[in-house]
Amino acid sequence: MSKSLLIITRQAPWAGPSAREALDIVLAGGAFDLPLGMLFLDDGVFQLQPQQQPAALQQKDLGANLQALPLFGIEALYASQRSLDERGLHGQSLAMPVECLDDAALTLLIDHYDQVITL
Template identity: 35%
Template sequence: MGEVKKFMYVNRKAPFGTIYALESLEVVLIAAAFDQDVSMVFMDDGVYQLKKGVDTKAIEVKNFQPTYRALDDYDVNKLYVEAEALEARGLTAGDLCVPVEVLTRAQIGKLMEEQDILLSF
């Protein structure tokens, strides 16, 4: 096993309009097997991925929101959410399905500088 690297997954898309959110989640779960230092960031429309109360029965799409609650089992527990994005969408951390750390865009930008690898979805 090599040196532990810092991986950041940056999520900027709403959950169902494109396949990015689900793909990101699956990549995170698969990559979790490699015991790296993983964090997930939710910015812009990406914050909608965590908006609780999802009901996809009528659109006949799999509801993958419960899987965000399994991230902790996979030792992925650094979840960062952009404060400005929540604000612009009338949301608060209380509207989200998992506990997160709310950071400003500037703070997220700073965290990005500390990463070895950034993956964008």
Template identity: 50%
Template sequence: MAKSMLIICKQGPWSNISVRETLDLALAGGAFELPISLLFLEDGVFQLVANQQAKTIQQKDISANLQALPLFGIDELLVAEQSLQQRSLTTEQLILPTKLIPQQQLAHLLTQYDVVVTS
């Protein structure tokens, strides 16, 4: 049986190359039908914001990679509720459906996965 993996995305969409590498990791794991979930917290929630203008800062848009996640069997997209609130964001502003995770449930969430990767 494949080990479950939680990938924690904590960085803004264009903070460095690890954001793209993290999405590539998730897509590769999904291609091999590994049970993968992504948790977006802190500035990582900005990765999910719709209608970003990546070209204006000469960056490659990551929204296509994000929208491909369900095609690779990655349907469990989790968002730290407190991170959204602290950044004045709502789930309606995100490009994909997500499940909100209250702050008090984050520690328990980590125990539910065999492997946890943070980027």
């Protein structure tokens, strides 16, 4: 039986390669039917902001990759409610549906997974 894996992404999409690397890991794991979850934490919640214009920063758009997650069987998507609140983002206006969790629920979520990778 495969061990479950939680990927925690903490970087904004324009802050370097970490956001893209987290998505690549999740998409690769989904292609192999691994039990996966993805948590957007800290500045990582900015990846969920709709209508980004990464070309202005000479970056690639991560939106298409995010939208592909359910196609790869990745439906366990979470965001820190505190991270969203601190950055003025609201769960209802995100680019894709995620389960917004408070700090206590985040602790339970992380404990639920066998392995955790933070990028």
